[in-house]
Amino acid sequence: MSRTVAIIGGGPAGLAAARLIKVNDPRALVTIYERADASGETFGFGVGLTESTMSNMAKADPITADRLREASHAGHSLVLRTGGREVGLHGARNLAIGRAALLEVLTKSALEAGVEIRLGCKAGVADVQADVVVAADGARSAVRERLAHRLGVSITYGSLHYMWCGTDFAVSNANFTWRTRDDAMFVVHAYPYADDRSTFLIETDDxxxxxxxLDRFAAEAPAGESDERSLALLEDVFSEELGGRRLLANRTRWAQFPTVSLRNWSAGNVVLIGDAAHTAHYTIGSGTKLALEDAIALAEALAEHDDTDAAFAAYETARRPYVDRFKHLAARSQNWWSSFRERAAQAPERIALSYMTRAGNLGIEHYAAEYPETARAALAPLGEAPVGEPDTVGDWVLGRAPDVATADLAGALRAEWDGGEVWGPAHDAFVARLSGEDADVIVVGGPSDPKHVGARIDVAERVRWAGKTVVVEVPSALRTEAAAAVGAGRADAVVLVG
Ligand SMILES: Cc1cc2nc3c(=O)[nH]c(=O)nc-3n(C[C@H](O)[C@H](O)[C@H](O)COP(=O)(O)OP(=O)(O)OC[C@H]3O[C@@H](n4cnc5c(N)ncnc54)[C@H](O)[C@@H]3O)c2cc1C
Incomplete structure (x- = not known):
């Protein structure tokens, strides 16, 4: 059956979906409505593409995957820089590509497949008539807003403020570093995405x-303008990293990241993909990945099911667990960055280990295998780690840690946290209550699924900052995460349960 398909939004999600739907069903009439006047006219600078995204693209659309690889900047190692030192975080794993180049490749592929692209065309659901309407209109989706009551929308804003800037030179290696100015701390995440361009993303806590x-500009200036006063301040703060050069702006102003979650990803003949359906904090660099993979899954579901409802259900069933996992990792990463100031005084190696294990998806063994000397220095508070045999490091950490707490466990205060993972007001109140308790040792327990375990490790770290000794109950199945929590100094010890 051939359909008419209207796609609102010609970003990565909309362009990739359009091409794949058309390739699967050449008789379908597929039209993209994009509000930008020209192809490649966009916000932001470069984005990272992981090898797993590239291999998923290669399976679904080898021609476009090859073009993306060709338009990308080669992989770069990630390092932490502080006090004239450089500590390795991970090797060259990701490609980076300018958003404009990404959109050019996807536009070319969509046009070749026979998709019609209407530029300069801002559309809403009421403006388009089609069997299927795909809302790919990004994180601030107007389609989603219009259908909010049927979709069950939840949007929360992060406490961090960020500015997406660029530079007109390629920084050496992807890196992050931080600077303070009076009472303010600024962190930069920088990486090259072309021979003469880098993303230079700066964030600061509230x-x-x-x-x-810095709060004044947002209230005074209309959307779309760049915040020149903040840019001048940041050029001064990061003058060493910039070598005295200017920051590039592209609709660059302070923003707080919106985390979007929906109860339903479709309503009637409208289905949402990419950032319109869900967002995951930029510090795990996965929004474009999820957008492209949504497009692949939706095109497959539409090809397999003539019935539109069945296709939308199949798409959501296929994607939701995967997206939820990334949202969980992203939330933990966002929390880590939101509280970075608390960790900035630690030894760089400790910060590095903490960073690499922040989301709970990477084991301490993995890091010890890649950077043994850094891992040894990071774990020095626990003793001489056997980094020569990286596979044993996690068990070694767990074997060391109980000594810290067993003697005190009998008199410890036990608390349960089951309120989810986000550092919202309830989490803050719980941390404040435990921090104010008389007991010196606190054991934190709760439900066994990874989301809750991650949340109570975050509780533990925050309560430790108040000077308490904190022991976390972790299911044996999450032994790796338990070892990382102790090794990176988030918990004093763990009790493995179940
Ligand atoms: C600071 C920052 C850094 C990031 N870094 C990375 C990274 O390194 N790696 C990564 O994978 N992801 C990264 N992301 C996330 C990534 O940019 C998004 O997840 C991705 O662009 C989502 O694609 P999309 O097509 O869903 O939405 P978008 O890219 O936002 O595209 C939406 C499109 O819809 C158009 N549109 C909107 N409304 C209308 C309308 N009414 N009518 C017509 N057109 C409309 C817009 O003009 C736009 O072209 C980052 C995000 C941020 C904020």
Whole structure:
């Protein structure tokens, strides 16, 4: 059966979906409505593409995958820089590509397949008539807003403020570093995405933001303008990293990341994909990946099911667990960055280990295998780690840790946290209550699924900052995460349960 398909939004999700739907069903009439006047006119600078994204693209659309690889900048190692030192975080794993180049490749592929692209065309659901309407209109989706009551929309804004800037030179290696100015701390995530371009993404916590008086521009200037005053300040703060050069702006202003979640990803003949359906914090660099993979899954589901409802259900069933997992990793990463100021005084190796294990998806053994000397230094508070045999490091950490707490466990205070993972007001209140308790040792337990375990490890770390000794109950199945929590100093010890 051939359909008419209207796609609102010509970003990565919309362009990739259009091509694949058309390739699967050449008789379908597929039209993209994109509000930008020209192809490649977009916000932001470069984005990272992981090898897993590339291999998924290669399976679904080898021609476009090859073009993307060709338009990308070669992989780069990630390092942490501080006090004139450089600590390795991971080797060259990701490609990077300018958003404009990404959109050019996807546009070319969509046009070749026979998709019609209407540029300069801002559309809403009421403006388009088609069997299937795909909302690919991004994180601030107007389609989603219009159908909010049927989709069950939840949007929360992160406390961090970020500015997506660029540079007109390629930084050496992907890196992150930080600088303080008076009472404010600024962190930069930088990586090259072309021979003469880098993403230079700067973030600051809410306290710093206000201390530096940066809150005024948002209230005074209309959307679409770049915040020149903040850019001048940041050029000064990061003058060493920039070598005295200017920051590039592209609709660059302070923003707080919106985390979008929906109860339903479709309503009637409208289905949402990419950022319109879900967002995952940029510090795990996966939004474009999820957008492209949504497009692949939706095109497959539409090809397999003539019935549109069945196709939408198949698409959501295929994608939701995977997306939820990334949202969980992203939330933990976002929390880590939101509280970075608390960790900045630690030894760089400790920060590195903490960073690499922040989301709970990478084991301490993995890091020890890649950077044994850094891992040894990071784990020095626990003793001389056997980094020569990286596979044993996790067990070694767990074997060391109980000594810290067993003697005190009998008199410890036990608390349960089952309120989800986000550092919202309830989490803050729970941390404040435990921090104020008389007991010196606190055991934190709760449900056994990874989301809750991650949340109570976060509780433990925050309560430790108040000077308590904190022991976390972790299911034996999550032994790797338990070892990382202790090794990176998030918990004093763990009790393996179940
Ligand atoms: C600071 C930052 C850094 C990031 N870094 C990375 C990274 O390194 N790696 C990564 O994978 N992801 C990264 N992302 C996420 C990534 O940019 C998004 O997840 C991705 O662009 C989502 O694609 P999309 O097509 O769903 O939405 P978008 O890219 O937002 O595209 C939406 C399109 O819809 C158009 N549109 C909107 N409304 C209408 C309308 N009414 N009518 C017509 N057109 C409309 C817009 O003009 C736009 O072209 C980052 C995001 C941010 C904020």
């Amino acid at each position: 306290e710093s933001f206000r201390a530096a008086g």
